[in-house]
Amino acid sequence: MRYANALSEKDTQELDQLYANIKAKTATVLGYPVAMDFDYSELYRFLQFPVNNIGDPFIESTYGISTRAMEAEVLDFFARLYRAEQGGWWGYITNGGSEGNMYGLYLARELYPKAMVYYSESTHYSVQKNLHLLDMPSIAIRTKENGEIDYEDLHDTIRMNRNMPVIVFANIGTTMTEARDDIRKIKSIFKDLAIHHYYIHADAALTGGYCSYTDPCPAFDFEDGIDSLSVSGHKFIGSPIPCGIVLVKKSHRDRIANSVAYIGTVDTTITGSRNGITPLFLWYAIKRYGLEGFKLRTERCLQVAAYAVEAFNKIGLAAWRNEQAITVVFAEIPKALCLKWQLASDNGRTHIICMPGITEERIDLLVQDILLTASHSKEETFNLIIKQK
């Protein structure tokens, strides 16, 4: 770095402090869906170069400093995993789940400009931001107790808007309870109401990372009837940089390509310059884990989740999880504990997510903290629950 000085002592201290702080915080994450057991040090050498997977990953570029070949391999891995038709899919590696959701909704809007979007009330708030940005009309649908979309309410609501094409934004793992909307049930509603113009986008941000390896496996993928899917890369696989994969039916993407062709480009990605480092991370993880490794990792997470449910219930804190979910839900605990363990709360509930890297020991530490806090807490209900035991 010519014309640059070494970092000042003060700045070095600030950096070291940040490092120590981040390290400590990583040791007490329990409420966020991020894997912590990754190691990409073998790839750091690529950070010397201005890597950029600019534009459509499948269209050649004059810019040679890219990891496009690896990106294509990653996409192919996920297309198979999600049972997309061979040769019938298209996609790219995004900057995170939200971008993939926006892309899916954008495609849906281009196909059905006059459609109504339906999503459950458990949907992540970023989706409403996306809908606002894309200027798409939408209706929120009630959820069942477990966070899954209420199919009856969905049926009734679509029935009242039968004149409009239907776009369903389905959650394959809601943020709070990791509930999965059942694509086959949704499709049976369309059949019942003779809806022929519809589009289903699956937001599989966290759960899409592993649910293909579980038995039973939810009805969520291309063979089950979706049109597009977004999954995060930094969640189940793990990455120091947010990333994700969006996959869509190729025929849909081709139609959008036509509609932007007057611009003189066939690049239908949302961004121009694109991260070429995260595709490399994902490629590396896929090569090193393989299907077998991902399956073992999944089983381990489910094991820890089962352990956590039992541990919480044992001390009188009623906890539960959806079938084959790694998210454990329980009543909100005192704020200081939520802060320390970085637990997000919503409507009097909170959760831990048993991501790769989280062990029974970390669950035990939280349980100890809960017991300790309960014995000193002024919050009566909280006291009561624990003391009842």
Place this chain on the structure above:
Amino acid sequence: MRYANALSEKDTQELDQLYANIKAKTATVLGYPVAMDFDYSELYRFLQFPVNNIGDPFIESTYGISTRAMEAEVLDFFARLYRAEQGGWWGYITNGGSEGNMYGLYLARELYPKAMVYYSESTHYSVQKNLHLLDMPSIAIRTKENGEIDYEDLHDTIRMNRNMPVIVFANIGTTMTEARDDIRKIKSIFKDLAIHHYYIHADAALTGGYCSYTDPCPAFDFEDGIDSLSVSGHKFIGSPIPCGIVLVKKSHRDRIANSVAYIGTVDTTITGSRNGITPLFLWYAIKRYGLEGFKLRTERCLQVAAYAVEAFNKIGLAAWRNEQAITVVFAEIPKALCLKWQLASDNGRTHIICMPGITEERIDLLVQDILLTASHSKEETFNLIIKQK
């Protein structure tokens, strides 16, 4: 990485091949606006952690593994550089220039839903993709020979649509010739036509990285009258991962915050999860270069650009550049050369961009290649130009 195997021999070879390929390609970049002289190895240790600057950088989060404090410092640096009103700006670090442009246009649409967008025909194609996504009506304006917007055509066209609020998407450095639209001249058109409802977004992707350090400095920043600005981080400063900064007038952002408040969030960023590593890179670069280092780096680029113009003209290849620009424009050269030196072409013209890291020696190598090719080329016009000399 538990449950992971070591990389297979085949995969290791593929990775090593990629490394060698990227290294070689980096040595022959001349046509893309990416700095190559960065070194962030001191920061690689942060890649062990699931860093995420989720949501609005100025709103506290329960997620602690972030570099928000550094992000705020970076934003403050650029807000001062672009003469934003103290306390009157807001912004965040994006995944690249396009995202910042989309954010600026989104804000403009929220403020003036019935406006017409004007942009010059030299505008990057991603902007039209953004306008399509945001569903905003727009008109392309003619450009002058040097790539700058034709103020007369802009004046006439706005005059014919005086009933609509005006959104101008201004280029501070076009992709091909690095032409800068003059914000003061644009504002004088508004004054002349008594347009009171207007919004100016500045796309300063490359040029915004350094033009504040040149004399004369183009009319392009908040004091000159813009409402929002997008600049890339991976271009002039340099980064192995695309990134950028978007800055907007705080009052505009607050209005958008109100319009999405029904969603129950004050997070107005487009994405949810956000990269926390690139803010650290930018922070590090700012600390190490300082204003003085950036100024010296700028002068060096201008020096190489001046050298290139002279070197091309000396061999009979007519080359020119805009005032204080580091982009040198000349007639398209044979395809094999464009491929080797990664030069993008448009309408019979091509360019090199004298980014930090590019030296006179690299220019000399290109000149040698041109002479060598000319002596063997079957392309008559090309031959003619060079042989005339």
